[in-house]
Amino acid sequence: xxxxxxKERTEKTIEIxxxxxxxxxxxxxxxxxRSLLRKKTSLFNRSYVGAYLLMQLEEGDGGRSRxxxxxxxxxxxxxxxxxxxxxPNRSLPEEESARLFFSIGRNRRxxxxxxxxxxxxxxxxxxxxxxxIRILDNYSFVQVRSSAADEIIAALNGVSFRGRxxxxxxxxxxxxxxxxxxxxASGGKRPAEAG
Numbered sequence: 041x042x043x044x045x046x047k048e049r050t051e052k053t054i055e056i057x058x059x060x061x062x063x064x065x066x067x068x069x070x071x072x073x074r075s076l077l078r079k080k081t082s083l084f085n086r087s088y089v090g091a092y093l094l095m096q097l098e099e100g101d102g103g104r105s106r107x108x109x110x111x112x113x114x115x116x117x118x119x120x121x122x123x124x125x126x127x128p129n130r131s132l133p134e135e136e137s138a139r140l141f142f143s144i145g146r147n148r149r150x151x152x153x154x155x156x157x158x159x160x161x162x163x164x165x166x167x168x169x170x171x172x173i174r175i176l177d178n179y180s181f182v183q184v185r186s187s188a189a190d191e192i193i194a195a196l197n198g199v200s201f202r203g204r205x206x207x208x209x210x211x212x213x214x215x216x217x218x219x220x221x222x223x224x225a226s227g228g229k230r231p232a233e234a235g
Contacts, residue, residue: 045098053098062175063152131183132171138189142180142196143207150175150202155182163188163195181211 061070081089144150152173159170159182171183184192189210196208 050094050098053094057094062146065151066153067149067151130171132185136185137171137183138186139211140182140184140189140192141207141209141211142182143178144201144204145176145178145180147177148202148204150180155180158201159192159196162199163192165192 077086077089142155144155152175155173155175156167156170159165160167165184165188169185169188171185172181173183174181182192193208193210196206198205198207200206
């Protein structure tokens with residue numbers, strides 16, 4: 041085992057893991073693992089456990105760098121039919137889609153997979169009608185097929201999500217949007233999607 045690591049590759053792996061935590065991981069299951077880790081390891085050793093698992097993940101690749109920059113575990117997910125069905129980052133063609141604003145974000149500990157499940161549970165739209173889900177701190181944007189947008193808004197706007205009424209409507213375009221602080225101060229209008 042070499043004492044030198046490919047820092048650039050490892051930094052990419054860490055970024056991908058963090059993205060997957062926010063985009064794909066089941067928060068309840070993740071918290072169960074986290075609780076067990078806290079129970080079984082001292083505060084001092086937790087970072088070593090994380091470093092060891094990262095090292096094992098990269099060594100599992102035989103030390104070879106992947107062409108796409110993803111860690112080995114990431115390459116094995118998303119190939120089954122179930123993974124494709126539950127992928128909250130599947131993009132729809134722009135000409136066939138609309139972007140919806142949801143008044144809930146990371147500050148309420150929401151993940152794309154949860155929003156996808158919420159939409160599926162509360163609306164009759166098909167999974168194929170939902171595209172990319174982008175969670176920001178205070179709100180989220182969901183790409184949907186244009187033909188299903190009004191139906192999703194009608195079904196979800198005002199519905200309680202984690203104890204608060206949800207605002208769901210069309211997201212503004214970059215050109216006609218007020219700055220986020222103005223939109224919030226003027227009666228709860230949503231901010232425009234950033235970049």
